[in-house]
Amino acid sequence: MLRAAGKRLLGAGLGYRASPDAVVTAGAARGYHERVVDHYNNPRNVGSFDKNDPTVGTGLVGAPACGDVMKLQIKVDKETGKIVDACFKTFGCGSAIASSSVATEWVKGKQMEDVVSIKNTEIAKHLSLPPVKLHCSMLAEDAIKAAVRDYEAKKANVNGSKEASVGTAEKAANA
Amino acid sequence: MAWWRAMCRRRLSAATVSILRRDLRSCPHLPHGIGFSPPPSRVFSGFVPLSGGHRFAGGLRRIRHLCPFFHSRPWDGSPYSTVSGNGEASACWNCGKPAPPRGPFLSCEACRAVQPVDSSLDYFQIFGLEQRYDMRDENLEGKYKEWQKKLHPDLVHSKSEKEKSHAAEQSARVIDAYRTLSQPLSRALYLLQLAGIHVDEEKIVMDPELLAEMMEIREAVEETNGHKELMKIQCQIQKKLEDWSNIFQEAFNKREFDSAIVATQRMRYYERAVEEIVKKL
Numbered sequence: 001m002l003r004a005a006g007k008r009l010l011g012a013g014l015g016y017r018a019s020p021d022a023v024v025t026a027g028a029a030r031g032y033h034e035r036v037v038d039h040y041n042n043p044r045n046v047g048s049f050d051k052n053d054p055t056v057g058t059g060l061v062g063a064p065a066c067g068d069v070m071k072l073q074i075k076v077d078k079e080t081g082k083i084v085d086a087c088f089k090t091f092g093c094g095s096a097i098a099s100s101s102v103a104t105e106w107v108k109g110k111q112m113e114d115v116v117s118i119k120n121t122e123i124a125k126h127l128s129l130p131p132v133k134l135h136c137s138m139l140a141e142d143a144i145k146a147a148v149r150d151y152e153a154k155k156a157n158v159n160g161s162k163e164a165s166v167g168t169a170e171k172a173a174n175a
Numbered sequence: 176m177a178w179w180r181a182m183c184r185r186r187l188s189a190a191t192v193s194i195l196r197r198d199l200r201s202c203p204h205l206p207h208g209i210g211f212s213p214p215p216s217r218v219f220s221g222f223v224p225l226s227g228g229h230r231f232a233g234g235l236r237r238i239r240h241l242c243p244f245f246h247s248r249p250w251d252g253s254p255y256s257t258v259s260g261n262g263e264a265s266a267c268w269n270c271g272k273p274a275p276p277r278g279p280f281l282s283c284e285a286c287r288a289v290q291p292v293d294s295s296l297d298y299f300q301i302f303g304l305e306q307r308y309d310m311r312d313e314n315l316e317g318k319y320k321e322w323q324k325k326l327h328p329d330l331v332h333s334k335s336e337k338e339k340s341h342a343a344e345q346s347a348r349v350i351d352a353y354r355t356l357s358q359p360l361s362r363a364l365y366l367l368q369l370a371g372i373h374v375d376e377e378k379i380v381m382d383p384e385l386l387a388e389m390m391e392i393r394e395a396v397e398e399t400n401g402h403k404e405l406m407k408i409q410c411q412i413q414k415k416l417e418d419w420s421n422i423f424q425e426a427f428n429k430r431e432f433d434s435a436i437v438a439t440q441r442m443r444y445y446e447r448a449v450e451e452i453v454k455k456l
Contacts, residue, residue, distance in 0.1 A: 060381075060383060060386045060387065060390065061379050061380065061381060061386070062379065062380035062381075062382075062385070062386050062389065062444070063379065063380065064376055064378065064380050064440045064443060065376035065377070066447070067389075067443045067444045067446065067447030067448075068447075069386055069389045069390055069393060069444075071386075071390060089390070089394075091389075091390075091393040091451075135377060138377075138379065139379060142379045146381070
């Protein structure tokens with residue numbers, strides 16, 4: 001068994017170019033998919049909105065495996081519930097940056113209820129992400145959902161406090 | 176009559192030789208240095224050739240005394256055992272000397288042959304350390320270099336294929352062990368693994384406090400360009416790493432594994448930030 005393992009080791013070392021695994025490795029070594037490179041070199045929508053702005057929802061997510069951080073922000077028209085602008089800031093690998101860049105492109109102009117159904121598999125397919133980078137697209141999907149949740153929570157707070165202030169005003173008026 | 180006796184002896188000799196051959200092969204504890212002198216690269220090939228009837232009886236008696244198959248005989252006063260503390264049979268495959276009763280058996284003291292990898296040995300055992308997180312006084316690097324002096328593949332380039340493959344695997348394992356134990360985060364994760372705790376690395380982190388802090392740090396690193404300023408930030412992060420490293424140690428010792436895992440996540444983020452600073456410097 002050890003002899004076989006030894007031969008495999010030697011075989012892997014000597015026959016690197018010939019073995020089928022090498023073809024896959026060479027493919028990956030050719031680099032990221034061109035869309036990923038494009039998003040990395042020309043990222044769309046990099047930036048930051050004021051997170052205290054009531055029309056802004058901020059999604060902040062992280063991947064424990066690689067220590068990546070991804071922030072995705074949406075600006076929502078409160079009348080229509082449509083996302084009018086989006087931006088992102090990501091610290092991580094090329095695939096993570098590209099995934100969040102794609103996410104900001106896709107959420108612009110859509111309704112909030114629609115964007116929560118954007119799936120990581122769609123992002124991964126668009127960028128031809130290899131299996132080892134699938135978690136980057138997952139991060140982007142979760143960032144979108146977190147941004148929407150944050151916006152909704154803010155809206156609920158604002159409404160709650162509005163109702164409370166209306167209540168106090170009424171009380172004051174009746175007093 | 177004499178002819179008949181000689182024939183018997185020869186037949187007995189042949190039969191006993193074949194039995195002894197079988198026994199010697201199955202017996203891992205051939206005492207070394209009794210006049211066997213097996214050539215180092217072959218196993219059990221050099222048992223005493225029983226030639227000549229007149230030496231037969233004496234020869235057999237000598238072998239009977241020496242081969243533990245016939246009866247147990249302590250060697251060096253220590254009891255024979257086919258099992259070391261690590262649960263695997265241990266005697267040198269090359270010269271048959273038994274493994275030391277304690278400690279990792281990676282290479283034979285007597286003939287210096289590199290032994291096959293014993294994967295029941297964990298990384299701490301390879302360096303003779305307790306399974307502990309605190310490594311301050313352990314001189315890990317020194318122990319690592321000592322092992323490589325015995326196991327490095329360059330030392331066996333003229334030996335057999337078997338020994339070369341042992342050396343390649345054994346030295347790769349020692350390198351892995353050293354790398355894992357020398358860094359705090361990987362050591363922490365390895366300890367969790369040994370304790371049977373599975374850390375789910377796929378789970379997305381949502382802790383807003385940690386993420387906001389990391390965002391700030393990473394943005395600061397990106398915007399800062401001065402060497403001094405970067406070193407300052409690095410210092411601050413190293414301090415946080417140390418703090419969380421201590422938190423991990425406490426949590427792990429109390430077996431509070433959830434807190435321990437949270438600590439490792441923090442450590443990962445801080446280490447990542449340090450990596451980015453180092454890249455910039």
